[in-house]
Amino acid sequence: MAFSLTAPPTMMATCHCSRCRKVGASTFVFVEAETFHWISGQDAVARFKAEPPSRYDRCFCRHCGTALGEPGGGASFPINAQCLDDDPQVRARFHEFVVEKPDWYQICDDAVQFAAHPVKSAE
Numbered sequence: 001m002a003f004s005l006t007a008p009p010t011m012m013a014t015c016h017c018s019r020c021r022k023v024g025a026s027t028f029v030f031v032e033a034e035t036f037h038w039i040s041g042q043d044a045v046a047r048f049k050a051e052p053p054s055r056y057d058r059c060f061c062r063h064c065g066t067a068l069g070e071p072g073g074g075a076s077f078p079i080n081a082q083c084l085d086d087d088p089q090v091r092a093r094f095h096e097f098v099v100e101k102p103d104w105y106q107i108c109d110d111a112v113q114f115a116a117h118p119v120k121s122a123e
């Protein structure tokens with residue numbers, strides 16, 4: 001599976017919730033739909049449907065196992081920052097769900113931290 005972006009992502013953040021951690025996609029970037037273009041393998045993308053309160057489906061490549069985030073999920077959608085080959089030219093704006101962060105993981109940047117989702121929790 002391969003894709004290209006014709007413009008840098010609009011933002012990057014890290015989610016420490018157990019759901020994101022377990023798919024290895026906790027650092028994500030948001031991309032505008034019109035900048036995301038499949039090159040190959042779109043038909044190999046499998047999707048786990050999100051169940052409320054989770055908002056985003058989880059997609060991965062059936063051939064290589066790469067966690068993708070949710071390509072195609074609206075006008076702007078999150079994709080896994082780890083699956084980008086090149087520097088996306090954005091840096092983490094915040095950490096969310098830090099109360100679910102495992103003790104062994106240490107946040108080593110100055111990005112703002114939220115206990116839960118940024119719009120649902122105070123800093």
Ligand SMILES: [Zn+2]
Pocket residue numbers: 015016017018019020021097
């Ligand atoms: Zn999460």
